[in-house]
Amino acid sequence: MQVLTFSDARHLVARTGLGAEWETIQRLVGKPRAVAVDLVLNQPISLPGAPPAMSPWNKLEPLRQVNPQGRKQAWVIAQQEGKLLQGWWLNHLIRTRSPVVERMTLFWHGLFTSSIQKTLQPSFLYKQNVLLRHYALGNFRYLLHEIAKDPAMLVYLDGHQNMRSSPNENFARELLELFTLGRGYYRESDVKAATQAFTGWSLDPNNGTFVKRPDQHSSKRVTFLGRTGQFDGDEIIDILLQHPRTAEHIVTLLWREFINPVRLDQGIIRHLAQAFRQSDYDIRALMRALLNHEAFWVKYNRGTITKSPIEILIGTIRMVPYPQEGITELVNLCRLLGQELFDPPNVKGWAGDQHWVNSQTLLVRTSYLTKLSRGNLNRRVFTGLDLPQTSNERLQEWMLAVPAVNPLPRIPGDRRLVRGLLLDPAFQVV
């Protein structure tokens, strides 16, 4: 039975959480792998605070339709409320006692993505966030059925405009390409067939909740992935869940997120995908298998993932208790670093990993970390900054997934050392 060394525990916490939090690492050191993984996946339930006040659907939507001035007004409201909503999630990311749930929620937000910019409905994005958090480690089957009926998704991918009289393929196409099979495993005729099945899935104009409108549902017989019949959207989703590619696709994405973004092992992925289907899409069970797998632990997969802006912004302040930036500034930094919550660049979400880092964002990352750690570095001066009392070697092992690239500071003092490690390029990877 393998028990976790300090460096193993650090790896597990940094990969599944928001920052390599010292206390959490200490709790896992010496535990058998399976026990540690279970502890991580069963963190206490930690729910976000009350959301900001947001204009309801039936205020913004009519405003948007009335005339250009109204549309502009709706846009301004959506921007303002959207910023508050971003701040709301950031606040929770800073405080949560269940970082793994937030990491999974961020993952699903990148996959089943929707944006305030297109929907102009911040309250819908809030609702979607609650849904994604609810199923973050739950059941993928339910999650997929629910997201297809989610108001933000119905607006973002134009599903609510998919009518018998004027079909709109947007949702059906992304369902096949991004959410389940992946490119190359379906034909255009399957997109068209799925589009027919989802006709009439719409929103109640009075309150913006999901409704099926039978008068707009096409009862045409279609052939979808080799099966012919009159299908409803839910049946299409069930057919997709029977297809082995769906599980493989999701496992591949999780592999890239948690193990290695460039080096895949198809054999292991297929094996995990099979187990995922056999568990009827239990996400927690899949994550347990993934995190217990040797591939997660091997040295050559460590330090291979570029930290996201959220890991840099939030993960760092959860690790080291530096004085924090205000929420408004953190919202702004997310934008400058290319990860605006509720506002993905496009339907594919964020490209992530190495794409997080370019000249512009590296400059902002460095400025942020420099500013954060700028306090007095003289070890004889008491600043109140509470760092772990441990050896320099251990501090290094704690802060970095791989050895430092820069030489370490010659002048002793833990604040100076921690700052040096924070500004090392190795701090950017996990």
Add this chain to the structure above:
Amino acid sequence: MKRRDFLKVAATLPTLSLLPLTSEAAPGSPDRIVVFVKLGGGNDGLNMVVPYQDPQYYRLRPTIAVPRHLALPLEQNMALNPYMKALMPFWKAGEIAWIQGIGYPNTDLSHFRSLDIWETASAQYRSEGWLNNILPRFKQGLHGIILDENAGPFCGKDCNAITMQSPEVFLSQVSLIQDIRPNATSPALRHITQVQHQLYAAGEQLRTKMSRPQGLNVPFSTSVFGRRLESVAKMIINGVDAVAYKVELDGFDTHVNQVDTQSNLLQHLSVGLSSFANAMKAAGKWDNVLVVTYSEFGRRVQENYGRGTDHGAGSTHLVMGGRVRGGLHGDRPRLNELDHNMNLASPIDFRKLYGTITQNWWRQRNPWAGLGVLPILS
């Protein structure tokens, strides 16, 4: 890492941008520069280069059309918006190409999506801007400088572009960046250290070239747009070796009371470009620069009830420079042949313009060669 190891790593990298310090030593700025001017919000090309002899134009735009007697005649029955008269000397000198009917079929009418399509040159939801595939092959070291926050066409991990409010602000930020040798522990770390190395080199270059810059003898407007163009001009004449710049002029989303807003913006645009062109001429650089405008879409032909215009499709854009073949390119707008959204057609795919720049200006392989090239360069 030992030096030999470093060289081994360098040999495995896809681009040779590890060696920007050598190109930095080259005197003077590169001779093939493009300054992209983004007209944010969707500029109404139809009221910029105006079919002032077409009665249908005045029928569809009863309150917002450019009055016939004020329009500045160009050629082929087209005229320039009078608020752009600052550009007339350059037009007369044959240094401005107007490209009419440029865009893409089935134009997406969302600002965000359509801008993405223009900036990635693809409708396939790419995360990389079109210059990310062109500039790293063209040169080592610094590729682009963006004088606002949105990297747009420069997005992408291989494009060495820096974003700044001004060279002065950038220099204070970049002083935090230390030089570093690329580290190959993992592909992720290799990329990060490579970017850091490039960023440091860009900072060094700007520090060297912009610490006591040669001044411009041409006045610029003190608006944000004017100052940004002035910064671009300063960097070019002081020998900064970027080959592409981007500045932005925003506010063209003229759904209501278009005339005042657009006139004001077009004046800013033309006065700014006129100062820029004069500064380039004074420095002997005008033959080495192309100015290119782009925007997410044009606007609806029929004006709306708010004396404005809604989102459209095909539009007109400008290419300007000492080596431009001036004139009107592309067909005049056909106001009787609108698409299903009642918008102008776009017979010229915007990627044909990108391809022309790529092939005939930067002399690189043209990914859109199938579209042919525009005869806009002499």
